[in-house]
Amino acid sequence: MQRQLTDEDRAFQQEMRQFFTETVPEELRSGLSKDGEVDPDVMRRAQRLLNEHGLAVPHWPTEFGGKDWTELQRHIWRTEMQAADVPPPLAFNANMIGPVIASFGSQEQKERFLPPTANLDIWWCQGFSEPDAGSDLASLRTTAVREGDEYIVNGQKTWTTLGQFADWIFCLVRTDPNAPKKQMGISMLLIEMNSPGVTLRPIKLIDGGHEVNEVFFENVRVPADQLVGEENKGWDYAKFLLGNERVGVAPVGSIKRKLADAKAYAAQTKTATGTMLDDPLLAARIAELEAEVMALEVTVMRVAGNSKEGRPDPVSSILKLRGSELQQEVLELITDIAGPASLHWTPTDDIEEWAARSTPTYLNFRKASIYGGSNEVQRSVISGGILGLKG
Amino acid sequence: MDFAYDDEQKALQSAVREMANRLVPQETSGDVPVGPRPLDRDAWTAIAEMGLLGLPISEDAGGMGASPVEVSIAAAELGAARLELPYADAMAAAVMIARGEGGDDLLESIVDGSSVVLTALAEPGRAWDPEHPEATATKSDDGWTITGHKLGNNDLTEADAVVTTAQCPDEGCTCVFLVREPKASGASVSFESAEAIRLGDLDLLTEGLNVGIIALGGEALGAMGAALRSTVEYLKTRKQFGVPLAAFQTLTQRAADMYVSVELARSTVNFASMAITDHPGDSATASRLKLITGRTGRHVGQEAIQLHGGIGMTAEYSVGHHTTRLTQIEHTFGDSRYHLARLTAGVREHDMVDVLA
Ligand SMILES: Cc1cc2nc3c(=O)[nH]c(=O)nc-3n(C[C@H](O)[C@H](O)[C@H](O)COP(=O)(O)OP(=O)(O)OC[C@H]3O[C@@H](n4cnc5c(N)ncnc54)[C@H](O)[C@@H]3O)c2cc1C
Numbered sequence: 217m218q219r220q221l222t223d224e225d226r227a228f229q230q231e232m233r234q235f236f237t238e239t240v241p242e243e244l245r246s247g248l249s250k251d252g253e254v255d256p257d258v259m260r261r262a263q264r265l266l267n268e269h270g271l272a273v274p275h276w277p278t279e280f281g282g283k284d285w286t287e288l289q290r291h292i293w294r295t296e297m298q299a300a301d302v303p304p305p306l307a308f309n310a311n312m313i314g315p316v317i318a319s320f321g322s323q324e325q326k327e328r329f330l331p332p333t334a335n336l337d338i339w340w341c342q343g344f345s346e347p348d349a350g351s352d353l354a355s356l357r358t359t360a361v362r363e364g365d366e367y368i369v370n371g372q373k374t375w376t377t378l379g380q381f382a383d384w385i386f387c388l389v390r391t392d393p394n395a396p397k398k399q400m401g402i403s404m405l406l407i408e409m410n411s412p413g414v415t416l417r418p419i420k421l422i423d424g425g426h427e428v429n430e431v432f433f434e435n436v437r438v439p440a441d442q443l444v445g446e447e448n449k450g451w452d453y454a455k456f457l458l459g460n461e462r463v464g465v466a467p468v469g470s471i472k473r474k475l476a477d478a479k480a481y482a483a484q485t486k487t488a489t490g491t492m493l494d495d496p497l498l499a500a501r502i503a504e505l506e507a508e509v510m511a512l513e514v515t516v517m518r519v520a521g522n523s524k525e526g527r528p529d530p531v532s533s534i535l536k537l538r539g540s541e542l543q544q545e546v547l548e549l550i551t552d553i554a555g556p557a558s559l560h561w562t563p564t565d566d567i568e569e570w571a572a573r574s575t576p577t578y579l580n581f582r583k584a585s586i587y588g589g590s591n592e593v594q595r596s597v598i599s600g601g602i603l604g605l606k607g
Numbered sequence: 608m609d610f611a612y613d614d615e616q617k618a619l620q621s622a623v624r625e626m627a628n629r630l631v632p633q634e635t636s637g638d639v640p641v642g643p644r645p646l647d648r649d650a651w652t653a654i655a656e657m658g659l660l661g662l663p664i665s666e667d668a669g670g671m672g673a674s675p676v677e678v679s680i681a682a683a684e685l686g687a688a689r690l691e692l693p694y695a696d697a698m699a700a701a702v703m704i705a706r707g708e709g710g711d712d713l714l715e716s717i718v719d720g721s722s723v724v725l726t727a728l729a730e731p732g733r734a735w736d737p738e739h740p741e742a743t744a745t746k747s748d749d750g751w752t753i754t755g756h757k758l759g760n761n762d763l764t765e766a767d768a769v770v771t772t773a774q775c776p777d778e779g780c781t782c783v784f785l786v787r788e789p790k791a792s793g794a795s796v797s798f799e800s801a802e803a804i805r806l807g808d809l810d811l812l813t814e815g816l817n818v819g820i821i822a823l824g825g826e827a828l829g830a831m832g833a834a835l836r837s838t839v840e841y842l843k844t845r846k847q848f849g850v851p852l853a854a855f856q857t858l859t860q861r862a863a864d865m866y867v868s869v870e871l872a873r874s875t876v877n878f879a880s881m882a883i884t885d886h887p888g889d890s891a892t893a894s895r896l897k898l899i900t901g902r903t904g905r906h907v908g909q910e911a912i913q914l915h916g917g918i919g920m921t922a923e924y925s926v927g928h929h930t931t932r933l934t935q936i937e938h939t940f941g942d943s944r945y946h947l948a949r950l951t952a953g954v955r956e957h958d959m960v961d962v963l964a
Contacts, residue, residue, distance in 0.1 A: 419923075420641070422641055422927030498944060552938070558938045559761075568732075579934065582919075583917075
């Protein structure tokens with residue numbers, strides 16, 4: 217065991233911190249969002265700047281822009297980026313489809329897709345979930361029928377995050393309805409969003425924002441060379457992708473950033489005798505959260521150190537579970553600090569931006585324990601996969 | 608102690624339920640706005656016509672002469688139906704006017720819905736603490752004037768008058784005031800030597816807020832009950848892995864915990880509405896109610912969304928609206944932390960909590 221960073225890692229941390237706080241301009245760092253919604257232009261500019269400096273896709277193979285970093289270095293990179301409020305590279309590109317294409321795609325696909333994916337010249341979205349296939353993803357029904365050198369796709373996807381900005385969608389489709397197990401008849405297709413027959417319908421969430429969509433496919437013709445890997449092997453690629461999705465999903469850097477922000481907000485909210493930060497009940501909640509976040513952060517490092525050749529440790533379910541819970545608790549704390557101001561969602565001279573955003577943001581992040589494998593699913597992974605408790 | 612509603616209370620309950628369901632589209636519909644909204648005047652008139660705005664006001668002042676118990680019964684139906692109106696806020700203001708001195712001429716129009724009077728008790732940049740405001744009041748031969756910035760719980764642009772607090776440095780106390788024609792911009796209102804009527808002292812504030820808190824408790828109960836009902840229904844019908852979600856014990860046990868929360872909140876709200884009817888100044892009971900409903904509201908709201916999965920997050924589905932409203936209720940008239948602090952300061956003053964006192 218060794219607690220301290222080596223001199224080399226410390227220098228690396230310093231380098232990352234400097235880049236994210238000094239080279240990345242303030243206007244890209246002041247948050248992902250405009251009025252709480254993602255600003256695609258800020259996302260593109262931020263990712264391109266990172267990519268230009270070789271910092272967008274460090275976990276990819278080196279020939280496509282990856283860095284041969286250790287897990288600890290990746291953790292430092294990610295945490296420093298989040299702590300500086302730099303928009304992280306689009307997860308659908310950097311953590312999901314990129315690594316899948318790099319591992320299972322044809323050489324042509326790698327050359328065609330990986331550079332624009334790293335540079336966010338292609339904006340990807342994820343077409344997995346369907347109305348009747350959520351946690352039970354393998355029961356998906358969207359079909360792809362091979363006709364010559366094309367697939368004809370019909371069906372519906374839902375919850376497609378940021379689909380309104382996407383150029384391409386990576387989809388799970390059913391190619392063999394008669395497979396002995398439903399997992400065995402699924403393939404992964406790459407589909408251009410502007411293909412004839414693709415339509416998108418926005419879904420409004422409870423914070424009033426629009427980030428998810430339904431996507432409909434009606435006789436959409438997809439060139440067969442846009443199949444990833446082999447036909448009917450899509451489930452394996454999806455499992456690989458979801459495993460990657462889970463690693464690094466504990467946004468420790470942003471949780472710490474938010475918790476520090478919460479303290480600053482409490483210190484500027486006056487009471488009859490001082491500020492909210494002087495209130496022992498509030499201070500106790502912050503102190504508890506700081507201890508819990510520390511426990512999570514050191515677990516992230518312990519797990520990161522353990523994982524071998526990019527294969528996720530099942531313990532990474534802890535990170536998804538606790539990361540989403542703590543993220544939600546910190547956002548809840550901020551609504552409580554805003555107090556009466558949290559009732560009003562529009563900032564004014566009297567209501568600061570952070571206070572006006574507090575309730576919609578808190579509500580929006582109830583999603584964190586639902587998507588990317590719900591917390592119930594993570595508990596099943598832990599009880600079944602680690603503890604050997606089936607059922 | 609008897610928690611059963613009498614016939615009149617049951618009649619009130621079903622009448623309000625029927626009306627609220629008529630006023631709110633019950634089908635899942637994307638048209639229902641999310642978040643804070645301006646006052647719906649038509650709905651306001653409808654609840655006034657049913658007498659709900661006069662429930663806690665005595666009959667000789669034009670009201671229904673009912674008690675906080677009836678207020679909570681009515682509010683529960685508004686909450687269940689997602690009829691988001693500033694009902695609790697208006698009841699708090701009405702009680703302060705009715706029991707205070709000087710605003711009597713407004714009562715009739717408050718009860719019939721033609722005047723909207725709301726509270727503006729918070730202050731920008733400050734934690735909830737209406738008993739220690741920064742705003743100041745000055746007395747002259749012509750009466751009182753107030754100077755300061757206030758924040759309401761609602762959009763105040765439609766308010767014909769607001770009830771607020773200000774400190775009176777000359778007399779060394781904080782009092783409750785009525786300000787007519789407040790110049791509001793959204794939820795904020797700023798007073799510069801605004802003419803005000805002094806309604807009373809902080810005991811009046813406590814009595815008004817206690818009724819407001821009872822109304823919030825009722826509304827929270829309605830919202831929690833509805834969220835629980837949809838969750839149970841959803842667990843029975845939504846299928847994943849070839850079986851209804853109700854086949855997963857981890858989910859049904861959590862629904863059971865939600866039920867436990869709702870029922871404990873129900874007892875607390877019902878008990879508190881009776882206790883405050885008997886002792887209008889019982890702020891400890893009001894704080895316990897606020898603490899319990901604040902926590903159970905979070906529990907039930909968060910679980911309702913979680914057990915629904917993605918659909919629970921959407922503006923088209925009801926549980927997200929109930930959770931949004933429960934979050935607002937938690938932050939109205941002091942949150943769980945505020946009320947816990949108030950209770951904490953008083954633990955030395957009693958040996959046991961005596962609910963039969
Ligand atoms: C904001 C948001 C963004 C999303 N973005 C995307 C996206 O970009 N692309 C995409 O493909 N998908 C996306 N999703 C979909 C997400 O992955 C699903 O919502 C998730 O898999 C849950 O599925 P469901 O909503 O159908 O809920 P259900 O599967 O119906 O689950 C309902 C509840 O039951 C629980 N449950 C289900 N099965 C079990 C079980 N076997 N044991 C115990 N509990 C169980 C769940 O945990 C949940 O609490 C997004 C979802 C949200 C909310």
